[in-house]
Amino acid sequence: MTIPESASRHGEQILNVVNGQLCGLQHSAVVTRSWTRCLRDFRLDPAQQRLPAILTRPELNERLDRMSELIAFAQPQMSMLYQRLADPDLAVVLTDVDGVIVHMLSSVEFSQDVELLGLRTGAVWSEREAGTNGMGTCLIEAEPVAVRQSEHYFAQYTSLTCSAAPIFNEHGVLSAVLDVTSRSPLLQQHSLALLGISCQMIENRMLDERFRHAHQLHFHSRPELVNTLDEGKLALDDNARVLAANRSALLQLGGYALPALLGKPIDELFKTSLADILELCARNGPHPVPVDGAYTAHRFFMLARQPGLGSGGAAPLRTAGVLAVPATPRHPATPASAQVSTQVPTQVPTQVPIPAPATRLAYGDPQMEAQVRLAQRVLTRRIPVFLHGETGSGKEVFANAMHQMSPARERAFVAINCASLPENLIESELFGYRAGAFTGAQREGRRGKILQANGGTLFLDEIGDMPMNLQSRLLRVLEDRQVSPLGSETVIKVDFQLLSASHRDLAELVHSGQFRADLFYRLNGIELRLPPLRERSDKLPLIQHILAEEAQPLPPPTLAPEAVQVLLHYPWPGNLRQLRHALRIALALCDGEHIACRHLPADIVQGAQQAGAPHASALAAQPDMQSDEARTLAQFNAIELSERDTLLGLLEQHRWNVSTVARSLSISRNTLYRKLHRLHIRLAQSAQTGQS
Numbered sequence: 001m002t003i004p005e006s007a008s009r010h011g012e013q014i015l016n017v018v019n020g021q022l023c024g025l026q027h028s029a030v031v032t033r034s035w036t037r038c039l040r041d042f043r044l045d046p047a048q049q050r051l052p053a054i055l056t057r058p059e060l061n062e063r064l065d066r067m068s069e070l071i072a073f074a075q076p077q078m079s080m081l082y083q084r085l086a087d088p089d090l091a092v093v094l095t096d097v098d099g100v101i102v103h104m105l106s107s108v109e110f111s112q113d114v115e116l117l118g119l120r121t122g123a124v125w126s127e128r129e130a131g132t133n134g135m136g137t138c139l140i141e142a143e144p145v146a147v148r149q150s151e152h153y154f155a156q157y158t159s160l161t162c163s164a165a166p167i168f169n170e171h172g173v174l175s176a177v178l179d180v181t182s183r184s185p186l187l188q189q190h191s192l193a194l195l196g197i198s199c200q201m202i203e204n205r206m207l208d209e210r211f212r213h214a215h216q217l218h219f220h221s222r223p224e225l226v227n228t229l230d231e232g233k234l235a236l237d238d239n240a241r242v243l244a245a246n247r248s249a250l251l252q253l254g255g256y257a258l259p260a261l262l263g264k265p266i267d268e269l270f271k272t273s274l275a276d277i278l279e280l281c282a283r284n285g286p287h288p289v290p291v292d293g294a295y296t297a298h299r300f301f302m303l304a305r306q307p308g309l310g311s312g313g314a315a316p317l318r319t320a321g322v323l324a325v326p327a328t329p330r331h332p333a334t335p336a337s338a339q340v341s342t343q344v345p346t347q348v349p350t351q352v353p354i355p356a357p358a359t360r361l362a363y364g365d366p367q368m369e370a371q372v373r374l375a376q377r378v379l380t381r382r383i384p385v386f387l388h389g390e391t392g393s394g395k396e397v398f399a400n401a402m403h404q405m406s407p408a409r410e411r412a413f414v415a416i417n418c419a420s421l422p423e424n425l426i427e428s429e430l431f432g433y434r435a436g437a438f439t440g441a442q443r444e445g446r447r448g449k450i451l452q453a454n455g456g457t458l459f460l461d462e463i464g465d466m467p468m469n470l471q472s473r474l475l476r477v478l479e480d481r482q483v484s485p486l487g488s489e490t491v492i493k494v495d496f497q498l499l500s501a502s503h504r505d506l507a508e509l510v511h512s513g514q515f516r517a518d519l520f521y522r523l524n525g526i527e528l529r530l531p532p533l534r535e536r537s538d539k540l541p542l543i544q545h546i547l548a549e550e551a552q553p554l555p556p557p558t559l560a561p562e563a564v565q566v567l568l569h570y571p572w573p574g575n576l577r578q579l580r581h582a583l584r585i586a587l588a589l590c591d592g593e594h595i596a597c598r599h600l601p602a603d604i605v606q607g608a609q610q611a612g613a614p615h616a617s618a619l620a621a622q623p624d625m626q627s628d629e630a631r632t633l634a635q636f637n638a639i640e641l642s643e644r645d646t647l648l649g650l651l652e653q654h655r656w657n658v659s660t661v662a663r664s665l666s667i668s669r670n671t672l673y674r675k676l677h678r679l680h681i682r683l684a685q686s687a688q689t690g691q692s
């Protein structure tokens with residue numbers, strides 16, 4: 001059957017179901033309703049071949065800006081969902097309220113495959129545009145929806161199965177849809193359940209952040225479920241009236257609709273005042289306190305969170321009793337490279353200039369530049385940032401540059417290595433202690449690191465290695481934004497930009513029960529992924545920059561072309577740290593003017609050779625080339641160097657026979673000679689290696 005034929009058969013079936021000539025029982029009521037809407041309200045012809053409209057870049061950018069805060073909250077959840085579903089043939093998609101795809105995670109192969117169907121960032125998947133489909137239909141139904149293959153309104157989408165769930169803001173307004181689109185018809189139940197959890201987590205995060213300057217009550221009828229995904233959350237104003245509530249709060253309080261709950265005084269919901277709850281909680285420390293419901297027979301267990309401090313946060317503005325959420329600043333969608341697929345195109349606009357403190361972080365590598373721009377934008381909102389990267393990839397250097405870029409640059413940058421804190425000193429290191437708090441304590445007491453970071457930046461390095469018992473303590477500090485030094489009754493409010501880093505995959509650690517999920521969400525407002533050195537396209541300028549730094553106060557020596565080849569080919573498992581050490585050794589061994597292969601550590605030369613660097617070992621023992629030629633080669637860009645490598649490889653393969661190499665490349669000998677000249681390949685090199 002040809003495609004138009006199958007489209008018309010598919011269309012006919014839909015018409016028959018909508019017009020009542022065919023029983024629609026094998027389809028859900030949601031699907032039949034949607035088909036009816038598409039046909040009668042939107043007047044879409046089901047036999048038509050059509051693709052969704054795609055927004056122009058400026059139109060899309062405008063939406064990305066509007067959605068930036070929600071995207072930043074959704075991105076870690078989308079990555080986690082993608083990892084959990086563990087299927088390369090699916091995409092996790094976020095749309096705005098008009099069905100425009102604003103963020104998408106998938107494998108490169110799948111995204112290329114479905115791009116032909118219009119599943120890509122900027123495409124409009126509303127029902128009006130794309131007929132019955134998970135995202136568009138979920139937007140109208142405002143509840144989780146699954147649309148299996150032939151349930152799609154248009155025939156060209158019938159290879160897909162979509163599961164979609166709505167995300168509501170704290171006022172109960174539908175704000176976005178999270179969707180999983182796959183080729184497998186079997187997936188939807190599983191993905192619908194996971195989608196529901198992800199949406200709930202995103203909503204909870206939004207509520208936490210937007211109302212971190214309000215009182216918050218966390219409660220559940222089972223004490224062990226307080227501080228979990230199932231807890232109810234209420235945000236309250238200073239008059240103890242409800243500003244916002246999460247889904248679980250509505251359910252637990254007896255099925256309230258959100259508008260009915262907003263503005264209600266707390267003592268109409270519980271048989272206790274806010275002041276009493278706060279006092280009880282203060283006395284009970286980290287343990288939830290029992291509070292009776294006013295109408296329901298339930299007893300709840302509750303923790304109260306005091307309003308946070310600080311000017312940079314997402315505090316709601318209250319105007320004449322009406323709650324207004326501050327306008328979100330322009331900051332972009334998170335790059336898809338963050339966790340799952342480095343190939344998904346980043347949505348970070350490239351025109352934003354890199355700020356001065358960050359210029360030494362990126363020298364033209366697009367992945368790194370995207371992370372720097374993203375960091376710059378989220379900093380103004382004080383969103384907690386988690387830096388993920390291999391050891392030595394520059395996480396601490398990056399964190400430091402972020403501090404320099406931040407509004408708190410004049411205040412302290414306090415780094416704590418969570419892996420190396422001795423267990424018995426952890427608490428005093430972090431929280432400090434009062435004079436004479438314990439035997440051996442300094443007489444004048446000590447300010448803990450967290451207090452030192454007050455007003456500035458707290459950088460928790462190697463957070464993935466923090467022991468479990470300390471994770472709970474830290475969580476409490478991050479939630480309450482207050483510390484109490486050991487041996488002291490005083491509680492001190494703290495406010496800081498929170499940065500954390502690890503070479504470990506925190507989401508994985510959460511899965512395996514080694515890291516607290518609630519702490520993970522506190523830390524991971526947004527995740528930035530620092531690429532390993534071997535993946536960076538700006539290796540050469542980085543090498544030159546580090547060499548210049550290390551050679552100070554002298555001018556840097558030149559690099560022999562073969563040394564450049566070694567440095568570019570070696571896979572650098574120790575990343576920038578290892579590169580710096582290698583250059584430091586080379587500087588110590590060379591004559592001060594010129595670095596050749598023999599000046600580099602032998603394991604690096606060997607490693608480069610194994611990784612395919614031409615001539616590395618042969619030339620390690622050779623006399624150096626002229627330094628002016630070396631200088632020229634060191635100025636080649638990565639493409640030229642790679643072209644040079646390829647030509648050298650071919651020349652070797654064909655025993656330096658120019659005619660054969662030209663033939664193998666389908667170019668004339670003259671063109672080849674020109675290339676060799678341009679790339680500084682001397683045919684005399686053949687003699688050095690004994691070839692003719």
Ligand SMILES: Nc1ncnc2c1ncn2[C@@H]1O[C@H](COP(=O)(O)OP(=O)(O)OP(=O)(O)O)[C@@H](O)[C@H]1O
Nearest residue numbers: 360361390391392393394395396397503576577580
């Ligand atoms: N952008 C950069 N420019 C020059 N050198 C850098 C840069 N980033 C990192 N380095 C070098 O690499 C070393 C390691 O950097 P850093 O300590 O930031 O890495 P890390 O990822 O935090 O490592 P680890 O995971 O082992 O703690 C630094 O001491 C510095 O010498």
